[in-house]
Amino acid sequence: MTRPAIAALLWLVLAGMGVAGLFLSTVNRVRETFDTDARILHRVLSQRMEQQEAVLNALDALEQQGVGVVALGTYLNTLLRPYPQVVAVEQCFAQSCQVLGTPAEQPPVLATPLSSQPALHWPEEDGPLYALSQNRVRIWVDARRLTGALDSGAAPLTYTLFQPKTATIVVAHTPEAGAVSRTLRVDKVLGTTLQPLPIRISRSVPWSAWPWVEATLWTLLTAGLGALVFRLLESRRNVQRALLDERARAAGVVHAASEAIVALDDGHRVTLANPAARAALAHPMPPGTDLRTVATFQATLSQAPFDAASFWNSDQPVALPEGLTLRRGHEGVQVEGSLAPLRGAGGELRGRVLILREVGPLQRRMLERLEDGERRVREHEEMLAHVSRLSTLGEMGAGLAHELNQPLTAIISYGQAAARLLEDPEPDLARVRHAVNASVTQAGRAAQIIVRLRQWVRRAPSQTRPTDLVQAVQNVLTLCHADLNRLGVQVVAAYADAPLVEADPVHLEQIILNLLRNALDAVQETPHPIIEVSIVPDAAGWTLSVRDNGPGIAPEVRPRLFTPFTTSKSGGLGLGLSLSQTLAQGMGGDLSGANAGSGGAVFTLSLPRQALEAASD
Template sequence: MELRPLPKKWLFALLWWSLALLLTLIWSRLEHARLKEAFDKDTRHIYSMVSRKLDQNEAVVAAIEAQITSRRSLDIDALQRFSHELLLRYPGLYTIEFYQYVERGDLGEFTAAMRARYGTSFAVREEDPSRRRSWRASGDYPDYLPVAMVEPRTPKTIPLLGMDSWREPIIAASIRQAIKYDRTQASPQFERYPGERGYLLLRPVLASGSGQPQRLLGVVALSVNFSLLLQPLILDRQALGLSLLNPRQPASHPLAELFGSPAEPHPQSWQELLFGQEAVLPLPSEAQPFMLRLSRAPHWEELHWGTLLFQQLVVALLCLSLLLIYRQRSTLQQSRAAADEALFEQRERALVTLQSIREGVLTLGVDRRIELANPMAMQMLKWDGQLVGRPFAECVHLRYELSDSVAVSVVERCLDGGVPIELPENTQLLLPSGELLAIDGAVAPLFSRQGQISGAVFVFRDLTPMQRRARHAMEQSELRAREHIEKLAHVTRLHTMGEMASGIAHELNQPLTAIANYCQASISLLDEIEPPIAPVRSALEATQQQALRAADILRNLRAFVSKRPVSTGLVDLNQVVANCLQLAEFDLRASEIDITLQLDSRPLPVRVDPIQLEQVMLNLLSNALDAMRENTAERKLLIASRLVDGEVRLHIEDNGSGVPAHMLDMLFHPFHSTKPHGMGLGLSICQTIIEQFRGQIGVENIPGGGARSWLRLRQASEPGPIMSRRQGQES
């Protein structure tokens, strides 16, 4: 592929940029040298002035010390006047202070003298550590170093009087060091007032007598404000930056820069990067060991732009002339390159599309030979070898399912007629392995620029996976239909059983009623015999009672299967438990069950059908007996009832084998049973009975073995006598 001649076009731009950059570098070097010379001159001047000011500060402190030691006794008034004259002579100073040394025994005399001078509000004070910028009365100490004089006396400086310097956390260490070595000492930087940063220049005043050791009179403190000290020295705020550094602190420390006046513009500007100057010089003062840093970021107006612009204009005109000559020669080549690029992009898109689609594509020439085959076509044909260049009829074998005649090739029909041909629905592709694939597709003709047929495109896709999915879906649908039919048949059988149970209950109810009537007649006849036969009467009464109960059970069974309304009444749950234990007495005794009753001593009234509740109770007892049949140890059964928050609760616990964990969630589902031959309807029916009385029923395993069946019913609150089982039967 021919490359576009764009690199030659940019050669002129590269030439112009190179010449412009070279001239800019030369100009920058000359400007840098010129600005550096001016910066060095300013640096020497500023350094000399700052050094002179620091020496001036030390001279002022020495002069004040000499003035104090020259007198026989300490004269605060004379010291005040002398300090006032020094401040008038040196306006850059901030304040002059004197800290007088006072021992504990002289504190009262000192305070009285100071109050006579400054007023009764004077007191020796120290900083309150619990409150910032707050003072409190000084404590009891061996000695003090309070401020006895401050000049000038202004509303800002008067509050300093009486401050105990020994207890000032910032300057106390510097004062002790100055006294220890008898030298001038600079304190750390501090901010006495908001926006006023400075330091104290401290000098001890020692008095010496004949034959006596030196005695401390106090400390002279010269308060230096950085703004007053250095601000007048800045020559040009637009270009020169001046900073005073503390060499005792690392550069990253907040107190490393004592005073700063950054140069403008911002240090990150291009003037700073190209023409910025910086010098860091140590100052000669031992008492004030600072370092002076000067920086310069020149303003753009200070640079000589005229020379640079003239040079750049000459270079730009030269390169522009050469570019215009070149463009006339390269216009035709650019147009040709653009056409080639568009053609390449179109072919690339077509090739990527053919390789990405999920259909097989074969491009044929007029000689019926394959000229192009995409990867999907090669995968579907499973041809061992090269497809391109081979005849279409040799590589692609089409068959038509259930066809009774020889079909004409779709490729021949397309090339002869010049129209697209779709494959029939029964088209199959015969693979070299003998496998048949169901396919779908079409053949479309290709035309040349003159309108003649130049070939054809054969597009096809495999329908086998789609047919397989459809077949699987149909099989699944048939399976679901069969399962639904089986469920319907099962429901039909259950309905039939319900109808049979209803009929049987109706038929058996008549002989049972007759038996009860005959027993009643026999009892009436026995009443007329003298003497009465008591055992026979008891047997007949028991027979009549059981016949009536069997009739009630059949009547309720018929009502249950026929979905008739159930009659309810007020029933004592404890009485229902006693009735069921009496009915199941034979089975309990035969199974050797040890029964423990923990029934509530109060009646537990619930509104239910007593027969249906007995049916539920007997079902739960039967399940407990079945669970303990294989228990060779002692078989125990616990039945407990109680009233909790208006709810009647009944628990039946056994020590049998328990319920398998996987069956706990399905016990009340129809046709799910833990018994080998159970139908799985007992607990489902019990749940239906309890829920129709707005109650709850459940089964859970007991830790250590066994299971617990429980049911909960609402306590009946209606007044009236509780219905016995016999009353429920009669109703």
């Protein structure tokens, strides 16, 4: 079962218990009220019946004393005023009965023999009237007038009086009621010996008596509180899960670290140690281990004595002295590291963390990486030099082919013309034709050799791919670092944010190397040599500029700057710029050069952007 389902079930149980408690409390209250009202009604009716019997005894006593009819009637008007239920009084004789006073109702005829004992009489016709007699006095009681003001109220009672033996209904009092949810009922007997009338008392409980509003409010309140508690518990659970995840990640990072890491409490006892720490200290270091008994440091002879107490009890981050030795069994290893305090949210000291590194393996790794880096730099430089030599050889072959192709073509043309001229009359045709044909054959062979040489030195097309232009510049600067330092050249670099271009990485570095070496040659005689390297975006891609503060490009060289065999250097072949322009054009870019306005020369290499980057633009 999911947590929301459990929360909903708990809410239903809580809401149900509350609603049940409200309804049960209402039931108890209604029952207690009904029982109280029923007891009051029963007591009142019993008292009034006792009053009726008292009236009967008083009238019987007066009649026994010989009070006359007129005086007895006058006395009745005063005596019966508090007892409206006594509606008539008769004085009976052997043959008839005489009504005394002024009756509230005319009594029915009752043929009942006289008796000295009190008796209860019911007329033949059923109704609310019944008689009480003693000797010659008879009083008539109207059961409908027994309750009086008790018939009204917010929740009036329903009651039914029965004759004692026949269970005939004497009077049934039923007030008006609306929709009824349930009925409370109790059966009693009126508490007199003379008038033991059974009575059934009931009360109808309307639907409005139940706590519907309170139950609704309780349900809504518990729902709101339940939702709030659920969200608080979920938030707490999420926070706890995040805290546990964060602790697990932190523990994972600590365990994955190659350095020895040991977390301590404020008593220097181990709370966490990663595998590197156990290996470095050659101890399992279970939680609770006092690290001061495990890690023993020893200063070398060239150091001041190591103050272990000051180190372990420091409240500030403290580093191990350089060259400190860690005693590990019977051997000592040189280590470095630090001890830092761990503080709580209020700044109180909660513990410390010790970090150790063995210096020997670290130095070996650094030396290995340094040697590996130098080896890669040498291999890279050798590869660029090799490619540069091959490219130069290709340019030389192409230049030689271009220079030799014209005279060879002329020899062929002249030979063919001579062959035609020798067709004049009387020439030594055999020898001339043989010589001319031999010249043509040799010239064709030379042309074929040159064609094969061009095919042999022709470069393969550039293999372009996304290339980091900034990285290529930095690689070349690394290669020329020694020459730049030797000549005291200041390099000013301004790069855009990591531009990617479509280029052949080897050809690109060859172009940059050629431009940088030309700039180095140009600033050798300059008092404060400066080379500026910048990369900026343009409409088609990226532009790399190499600018120097040398003498600039000579006017006679400028028109033929990128023509093969054009150079202003003594001993130069004049193929570097031509080769670089050819390589740039092979990658879809271009190379140009000019004199800067403030002096010196500036060469600009334009390259297209990376294909995906250009598509996104």
